Amino acid sequence: MATIKDVAKAAAVSTATVSAVINDSAYVSPPLRARVQAAIHELKYEPSQMARNLKKGRSELIALIVADLANPFFARMVWAAEAAVAAWGYSLVVFNSDEKPENERKALARIRALSCDGALIVPVGLPAHYAQRDAEGRAFPTVLFGRVVDDRHSDTVTIDNVAAASQVTNYLLDLGHTRIGSITGPLHLTTGRGRLDGMLEAMARRGVAPEPGHVRSGEFREDVAYSVAREMLDRPARPTALYVANGVMALGVMRALADLSIHCPNDISIASTDTISGIGGLRPRLTRTEHPIIEMTNEALRLLVDRIQRGKDKPPRNVVFQPALVLGESCAPLRRG
């Protein structure tokens, strides 16, 4: 591979001049410029990002740590992030914490080692990591996504989970349901806790309370939702409506319904937050709140790039998105009797 020195030699100029031509960081007279460009072309020279990065202290890399790459929600996020990052001139390094703090820690170390310019993180919930990160020297701009941890140094982009759950629950209540069950995510995550709170709050405002056995939480996974649903619904006193905390879990519930021969929406109404994309053809369509993943991701990266380029001293910004209720055919009015 040709280096800048080879080019300099070939064009009979100094490396400084070649550099100036490449970045046009200084005036170079037309004849010299032409000679240099010819040499570059001739030798098929291409500057080494690595050397450039070492010198400039940047890497043009943005890291993304998602909590579960197997989840279509996050897959979609990767999609949006790749596009946004490329548009800003960076490249995307992807990590999967798989909901495990240990993996997140490793990813953060790796990000620091790679000198990524910034990171978009779906935190798995241990604020300690970030504190440690700040304590150490090589801190990098960070935007926290989707879930909140107590980190006063980072920008955050989140969805209003309480509002999402309230909206869905109110809709079910409006249909006449009162025996509403719920399957939510881990309660140590704001996406789990907030959604449960929103649901309970909405019910409380109407003066109804869920039965204890009808409120369950577990990991945000299809198979977990499946088994919880099977257990909860395979009993006579099952709920007439079910609020499910996210898209993959809703799929698990649907699978359980199919196996139990419970028909939706005739026998039970199902509603969720945070549907997954790409299943538009499947019936019944889920009644759910749609989260603007793409806009949220774009916004997060805008914040991140801004912090990378404009400096880190600004106070952290917290952007909260509002979900929108989208009606499908998975809910029906309560049949009396």
Add this chain to the structure above:
Amino acid sequence: MATIKDVAKAAAVSTATVSAVINDSAYVSPPLRARVQAAIHELKYEPSQMARNLKKGRSELIALIVADLANPFFARMVWAAEAAVAAWGYSLVVFNSDEKPENERKALARIRALSCDGALIVPVGLPAHYAQRDAEGRAFPTVLFGRVVDDRHSDTVTIDNVAAASQVTNYLLDLGHTRIGSITGPLHLTTGRGRLDGMLEAMARRGVAPEPGHVRSGEFREDVAYSVAREMLDRPARPTALYVANGVMALGVMRALADLSIHCPNDISIASTDTISGIGGLRPRLTRTEHPIIEMTNEALRLLVDRIQRGKDKPPRNVVFQPALVLGESCAPLRRG
């Protein structure tokens, strides 16, 4: 950030010794070693990957270019690749060519600039890029995935598309169908061409031929499949069975069926290759061939890492995986009359 010099100064040794301790690339006496380690700890020193990479000519980065990040098939591939790459000690840089050669070209340039150690590529079909890549100096080990282009320099990992389509088609023929239609992908891709060929071949062997209007191809997208299906099926002489070339397209077809009030499998049988994951709960379950994406991805990365670490002079290897037919409830025997 502390550098190796700071550590050397603090421990009153040379940078060479510090380096030796870090990589234990040479014997260092216990007392010195201890001093150095203390200094490292004290200063919270962390070697800069970037400097190290510049020196060693590696980057510990592996690139992945997929053809369509929005496609769950490729999202799953990202998932598998991230895990495998991390296990090998690399990090994954993700690019989306979005089926556009231009984007692929840009990604390749970026990969070269970043000095990625290797790349796993789902090619969008222009062999010229790879030829150019080889012509230029900074060639990097490459494994081509899923689709074949005429590249004698790269390892490839593919699925036997012809066999996949044949299997599915034979199954439909066995059920008595002869008016079989098909919606496949772009014919300039082996995943499109091969699957169509496999289907036609299987039919020819039984002495049946599809009606011209029943064989269609288009992009591997849900919405494309939807509109093609709507058009093809909204006519009296529609096929009694349909072979769809991939998972997302099958979803599009299912959506079209729902909108046209055509019942599957009673009114029409649907089968596909390459189903998408995570929709296990939806009925009817698709009859399809399952492609071992994860194993394929792992194998591809094994080849890639081997080539990175063991040298590039070996002859290219081509690994072909065989698909497996999985029965769902989306097909039914042909009803006579």
Add this chain to the structure above:
DNA sequence: AGAATGTGCCGAAACGATTAGCTCGGTGTC
């Protein structure tokens, strides 16, 4: 005319690591 100010380009010092080659004692052998 001599000083002051620009121009256009170059030389060389960084950036932060790795590593070849060297030095300087201490051992072992004959």
Add this chain to the structure above:
DNA sequence: GACACCGAGCTAATCGTTTCGGCACATTCT
């Protein structure tokens, strides 16, 4: 006792860039 050898650590070159300061030379000002 001379010689070779070895072990432990250091010096300095190197990776491929960017960029600061300087150096001629040309132009303008007094």
